[in-house]
Amino acid sequence: MKNVVEAYFKAIKTIKPATTAIAIFFSSVTGGIAAPADLGPAYWVQNLTSTVLFTNALGKMCADGESRPNMLIELGPHSALKGPIRDTLKGIGPPTAKIAYARTVVRNSEPSHSLLNAAGAAYVRGAHGTRYWHQSCIADKHCHRDGKRDDILGTMALFSNNLEPTWRNIVRLDDVPWLREQRIQGMSVYPMAGYLAMAIEAAERRAQQHEAIFSRFEFRELKVGAALVLTDDVDTEAVITLRPYTEGTRGNSDIWDEFRICSWNTKRAWTEHCTGHVRVRINGKQQTLVSNVAETGLKHMSIQTKKVMTAATYRIDTQNMYRVLSGVGAGYGPCFQGLENYFSNPHHSRADLYLRDTKKVMYKEYEAPLSIHPALYMPTMIRSLIISANLSTIPGDFVKAWCVGGPSLSTPQPTKFDLWATSQDSTEVLINMEGLILTPMKDPNADSGGDVAELCYKIEWQPLHDDKAIAEEERQEPIDYINVTLWSPMSLPMAILPMENGKLPDGCYGTPDGSAKWLSEAISTETTNWKPSIYPLGEIYSCSKHVVVLQTGITSLRDLTVDVFDKAKRTLLNASHLLWVYHLDSPDAQMIVGLTRSLRSEGFGRIATLGLEAKDIEKPTPAILAAMDALWPVDGERSCKELDFRACGSDLVVPRVTNDTVANAFVHKETHEKTISVQPFYQSGRRFKLEIASPGSLDTLYFADDNVGMLGDDEIEIEVKATGLNFKDIVVAMCQLAQPWLGIECSGVISSVGKNVSSFTVGQRVVALPEGAFSTYALSRAASAAPIPENI
Known part of the structure; x- marks a missing residue:
């Protein structure tokens, strides 16, 4: 080939290569990727005279994980490269095992068939002319997350949209x-802040x-409807949605x-x-009216x-305050104990409110930055709230908090407060709360309707004790006379027992009759130096005499004649x-009793009464002697x-006014x-069941009347024992x-069975x-019960 090179x-030489390419070209001349600019006349001369580096080029193309093809198609008169391709891929290793191979022309085969087979194989491998993949909005958001994540807000929800954005967080x-x-009451509750x-x-x-670009956040119409109780064993999904506020029926606020x-969570x-x-x-540039209003507000x-600085002068022990709050069920840990330098009076208070370092308790001391940290403020229900965007989030920084309100300690009720916080070294208002409503913590007796008022009283007869019933009085003078009168339906005799200078004389006057006889004999026995006499009723003229009137029989004051x-x-x-x-x-x-009380109230002497039961009325001596000894003691006793x-019996009881609890x-x-109220658990004709007055507060469990329904044909009724x-x-x-x-398992005794129940009988012990x-x-289905063995 070198002979024809020139x-x-x-x-x-006039051929100019393209400057761009839509495909990557792996050259068998260089054994690597060749750029479009490299494919000039010199490259093709080198391609004519150089060694073919097919294995190197194929290995380079298939070894790269990002650009590795999933199919190789050979364009030529026959599958001449099938063997070298297979050997090269095998030498690279397992990563290339899934690369497919196809040929366009096969010897001794119809070229149209082999070409269509190659195109079909490419189609199966994903070489489509049209893209059929549909990327949904949720799938696109999942692949391209919008925004950062923090521990309070979470991340943008996949189902969110631009009109009503929604954030989702797993707490x-x-x-x-x-x-x-x-x-709160021993439970971890997500703070309002x-x-x-x-x-x-x-x-x-x-x-x-x-x-x-904004400078502050403003809130209004804040309301908390239910507490979010957090537990260690349950993950809670929290979602917040923003939507334009609806102003009327046709428009939304800009x-x-x-929110x-x-x-x-999985439990509710x-x-x-x-x-x-x-x-x-x-x-932005404020209008003159708005600016004037803002300036007036700052002056106010x-x-x-x-005013608060001058009025609030009594220092509050904050540590003791947090201990008291914990004692009544509102516990705040170190991260929420931000109050220091706390001063107050009945209607004003001020303090320094610190932001504690919550990063120290976080995993690896990392915490995503927040605009406002919840540990800084703890409101409950607010009419309006303004928070500056310049509020510091650096642990250890503090603001000066001020409060005006008028709670009533005597009659606790929801009370409105106005609070604001200023920076450390200026009067700039960073937080302003108007119409903060604080509700008194619920009285533990609130669900029981409060304490039972002591409105009703009753007379209770209690034993006469010397240390309680005998008053401290001056010693009495000796008794001059003891007069005993017997008043019966037929006769009105009276016994007069005269005394001279405190000494009982000898002698008995009159004829003893009935109870007077027994009383005379008893007095004679007790005092051997005198004998009593009996006189008719009404023959007592000396105001110095002591008289005992015995009213026997069934004679009533309503039946008195004029003479009597x-x-x-x-x-x-x-x-x-x-x-x-x-009697x-x-x-x-x-x-x-009523008559004598009326006479005593008008100053007519010491008139006492003694009530006797039927069994004692015929022989009243022991009781009368006890009363005489209490009323007219001898030897100067009180x-x-x-x-x-x-x-x-022989003892005396006196009336006492006590509360009528019933x-x-x-x-x-x-x-x-x-x-x-506290009542016996087992009461005839009443059935009870356990209920909870405030779900989430275990201290509000109580038993209420249970309106048990009709017993079903296949049911049994159980008197619960455990x-x-x-x-x-x-x-x-x-x-x-x-x-x-509440409750899904019990044991007890069957009290009733349905008409279709044959496997159980009344009185049988079951679980x-x-x-x-x-x-x-x-009530339980018979199929959900089992008898208790006799040996258990």
């Missing part, structure tokens, strides 16, 4: 450990998409966006947590700041001290201050929608799984899987 070169306590540090931080991040992303935050359905309106205030805030009433009146008015003994079992027994007695409980129950507690019950009580009842096992009685 002639060959002259023949092709795990292991990923964001500082979320564990806010615990976290919802606001999500809305701020979303509004900032949207503003960046529109290339808007300024305000409405909605929801969550979902979707739940809405927070809604509100958010916007970014875009920098400056005046308010000075005059005698009784004379006795009651003339006796300096009187003990009236009456407790008489329907009108309390008439004398007398009893009580004047109403009843006999309990009546109070009845009134409380009838005047409150829901009342919870109930099994498992994890599913906790999940249901924590509102992480929707289920209308079962009912719906609502935390109850006194439970």
Whole structure:
């Protein structure tokens, strides 16, 4: 070939190579890739005279993973290169094993057939003339993620769109450990500030998409509907959506966006947590009116700041405050304990609010940057909120917080506050909250309708004890007379026991009769130096006498004649001290008690009463002697201050006013929608089941009346003796799984069976899987129960 090189070169020297190419050319002359500019006349002369480097070129083409072909097609009169291609690919190794080979012309075969076979093989391998692959919007977003990810907002959802952007985040306590540090009633609850931080991040992303330059975020109509309870064993999906705020029925706002935050996990359905309106205030030249309003607002805030500085002078121990909050169920960990230099009075407060370093608790101390960190502020419900975009997010920086409000400690109720925060060294307002509503923490007794008011009282008769019932009085003078009167339907005798200078004389006056006889004999026995006498009722004229009136039989004050009433009146008015003994079992027994109380209130001496039961009325001596000893003690002892007695055998009882717990409980129950009280668990005619007043708060579990439905034909009714507690019950009580009842397993005794049930009998012990096992009685399908062996 060297003999024709010069002639060959002259023949092709006018050929100019193309400057671009649509395909990569692997040259068998150089053994590598050749650029289009290299393919001039000199290259083709070299191609005529040089060694063919086919193996090198093919190996270079197939060895590169990015440009490796999936099929080789030989263009020529026969498959002359099939062997060299196979050997070369085998030498490269396994990565080239899937490269297919096809030939266009085969010896002794119809060329049209072999050419079509090669084209079919290329088509099967993906060499199409038209692209049939459809790239959906979700698939495209999955391949080309839009925006960065942070721990609060998450990432743009694949199903999001430009009109209503949506962000999706998987919240795990292991990923964001500082979320564990806010615990409400022992549960990790996602902070309200976290919802606001999500809305701020979303509004900032949207503003960046529109290339808007802004200076602050503004909120209004903020509301939290349900708490987001976080647990270590469950991942929670949080979603926030922004949409233009609807202004009327035909148009949307160009300024305000409405945000909605929801969550979902495997233990419950979707739940809405927070809604509100958010916007970014875009920098620009303000109109004169707007500028004047802003200037007026700054002056007002400056005046308010000075007022709070002057009024709030009482220093608060913040560490003790956080301990108290933890004790009542609102625990805040170190990342949320940002208050320092805290001063207050009943209506004003101020403090330095620090941003703690939450990176220290994060994995490898990395935390995605946030515009506003949730650990800085903890609102609950706000009418409007303005947050500056210049608020520092550097750990250790702080703002000065100011507050004005008027909570009532005596009658706690939701209270409105106005709060604002300024920078450390200026009066620039960085955070401004208007209409912050703080709601008092729920009283543990709130679900029981509050404490039972002590509205009803009753008389309770208690034993007469010297250390309680005997008042501290001056020593009494010796008794001059003891008069014993017996009042019966037929006769009115009276016993008068005279005393001279405190000494009982000898002698007995009158004829003892009935109870007076027994009383006279008892007094004679107790005091051997005198004998009592009996006189008729009404013959007591000396006001210095002490009288005992025995009212026996069934005589009632309502049946008195004029004569008897005059005698009784004379006795009651003339006796300096009187003990009236009456029959407790008489329907009108309390008439004398009321009469004597009226006389005492008008100053008519010390008139006492003693009530006796039927069994003691015939022989009242022990009780009367005990009353006389209490009322008229001898030897100058102090007398009893009580004047109403009843006999309990030989002992005396006196009335005491005490709370009527039964009546109070009845009134409380009838005047409150829901009342919870301690009651016997087993009550005749009542059945109970376990319910929860506030899902998610285990301390609100209580038993309520269970309206058990009709017993099915294939069911059994079980008197529950024991109930099994498992994890599913906790999940249901924590509102992480929707289920209308608590408890799925129990054991007990069958109390009733359906008409189609033949495998069980009443009184048989069983284990079962009912719906609502935390109850006194439970219904279960017979197929879901099994008998308990006798040896268990």
